[in-house]
Amino acid sequence: MFPRFIGLLFWLMVMGVMGFWYARTLGALAAALAFALFTIFKDLWRGQKISNWLRHNTVQEPPVLGGLWGDLIDRLRRILNDQKKQTESHQKRLQDFLSAIQASPNGVVLLDPEGRIEWCNQTAAHHLGFDTKRDVMQHVVHLVRDPVFKKYYLQETHDGEVIIEGRSSSLSYSVKLSVQLHAYGENRQLLLSRDVTALAQAEAMRRDFVANVSHEIRTPLTVLSGFIETLQTLDLKPEDRVKFLDLMSTQASRMQGLVNDLLTLSQLEGSPLPLMTEQFMLSELMGAAEAEAKGLSVANSVEGRLTQTLRFEMSQEWRLIGSRHEIYSAVTNLINNAVRYTPQDGTVTCIWAQLPDQRLQFSVQDTGPGIAPEHLPRLTERFYRVDRSRSRESGGTGLGLAITKHVMQRHGGELRIESELGKGSKFSLIFPESRTLEVLQNSSDIHLEVTHSSS
Template sequence: MLSTLTSIILWAIFGAIMGWWLGPATGFACLAFGLLIMVLVSGAHVSRIQKWTRNLNDPPPPSIGPWDAILAPVYRQLRRDRQEILDLNRHVDGIMMAAEALPDGAITLNAEMELQWCNQTACEHIGLNLATDRHHSIFNILRAPEFSRYARQLRWDGPLLLHINRDGLEKSLLLQLTPYGLGQFLIVTRDVTQVEKLETTRKDFVANVSHELRTPLTVLLGFLETLQDMPAESLPLEQRQRYEAMMLEQTRHMQSIVADLLTLSTLESSPTVEGETVQVSNLIQSALKQGEAISGGQHTFVTNLDPGLAIQGMETELSSAVSNLITNAIRYTPKDGTITVSWYVLDNGDACYSVQDTGIGIAPQDIPRLTERFYRVDKGRSRSTGGTGLGLAITKHIVMRHNAELQIQSRLGVGSLFTLRFPKSRVRILDN
């Protein structure tokens, strides 16, 4: 503004000088001419400024007279604002990336409980599709009566445990609804399916241990109370000895259960080691001798063993797995049945230990659960033969620690085939 006023004063002085020299008309003409030039220059400046306003990201045009002092701070402020916006956008992008990386699901709702945004985890948990579900009511998307009752409360002091079925799979979700901002809501979802399964397994395990120990303890308690209440001379020696033998049998059964539980605990807690070269055929021969003693000549044993085939592993663990399969075959094979034990190498280099019997067989629905602790297909028969219900669970852990695989094939009334398949990386060929 000061430069414009200065220009007018200078043109006025120039006009006055020209008027004094050449006459008043000439002076006024010079002043008018100067003012016209100023207007034209100012118009050109305004045109250049107008053109610049179409793209404010570019620097303002240079040499625009009095406008330089006005546009320079405006442009500097625009640059600062743009930088702040870029920083805010990067910050928001970082927050969104962090939200997407959360292991829990996050869902934002407006005051009408309509979906505004959700992360990928929430999509997996509930089956949301942000492209199609945005601005739709969460009650139309998550159709569960218990969730509807929960979400329509005035306060949410705790989470909701919701069981949903997606693609044929049962899933347990923990949902927490929280208000935030102005009339907005946040839902946090957490998949607790595995936690629930572990808790169920823990409860089942405690119940099964209690059940397994209750029977022998009841027998022991009954005999001890009988012996305590009866005078020593009133009980025949033969009957006393029979009671004592039965108590000893039940005590040994409990001891076996405790020993197997300790073995399982050790297998689960101890680190996996490479071990040493184990000649598995020797372990099988030892297990067969024990098995023949248990069988008492009631079964026929057929063997097909490769003495030059060994495994890199823990001998004590492998011995337990080998023995468990043979013992199970004996327990579930009727008299005069045949048990075939094989130890051989496959064409691809894997080694297999298999035990095939002509026993009672296993129903298809029971096969997936055979390695569960205390799971028995025929509980009465297993207990009568001294089984603890932990043999296959122990075998499964041993197999996993040796990078091997337990394969089970069975048909009811025909028999079963249990195979331990060891990977080529653990197979060793011995020199004969």
């Protein structure tokens, strides 16, 4: 403003000199005063235009002014433009940050110093049952009513995490959440939630698995220990010693079978998927499976001979692509289970057939006691048995169907189970078309039907 003042003083002097020159002192003063007032009014008018422009948040275009006010406008405009760019940059960063938090698989809740919800992402809303709009500024303890969380929240320090029930839990499905509180800012808190349902289920399965393995191994070991102690302490007749040794051999075989199945299951879970380059003929595989089934049926027979009807049918020859060892294990698991649970005068039918969608199906149907519907979904669980005592008597380990399910998953296929109490069961292996090759050959080279029975 100092140059402006100098200019005004200069013009007043000029007007004064002019008035004195013309000997019109009073007129000169009046002219100088009028000019000064005009200049002041003009400056006030320009200042008011700038004030109005600033008051309207710079939405309108800045006024066009010359001189000092024009320079001021240019400087203000540059400053405001820089501030606007910085604000837009900060807003974009904030929006990107919030978008990243929204995309997080973990729940994030911002709490004020009083524990009220300031903001939360959709994951936290799903985990804890929040409404992202309605529940803003609601106290978190009023919304998360789990006693474990309330106790954790009221602690002076929040070390570690606690596990609580998720809002979407139900009687049939339990959702487990890990929640943690972290301090930040001025007495604010960050609440994090993480869905650990899968981890909790895996841990429960691990505990059950260890308990089941321990139980399955302890039982035959206890029997063996008892027999060994008897042989060591009692003077038995030769025929009794032979009987005890046979029983010990049975228990040892049972433990060996259990260990073998455990090793097979471990290999299936940890090994790469079967290659598409390995192939084998179904007729050769079924010949070996048939011989094994016949031997098992005779061994289980009270009369020491084959009394069950075992039927094997295959309309044509196929070549399967995959691991012969794994598929043989799956096929024989189904056949042997059917032989074990079918009465001595019952029938076990094994059929290979092509489905309308070109997939290949192997089905084993028996005339056994059947399985109640409530047991069907759990049959492929490790060590799950419908009748534990009968399974042990038949020599099963409780791992056969779990192994079969893994084999089919590794080959892109599926295991289907159908059963009806009092009528029998049907277990089917369905292989994808990509795993099968049709082989053209003379029908005389294929065993269309092989039947062994008491008749």
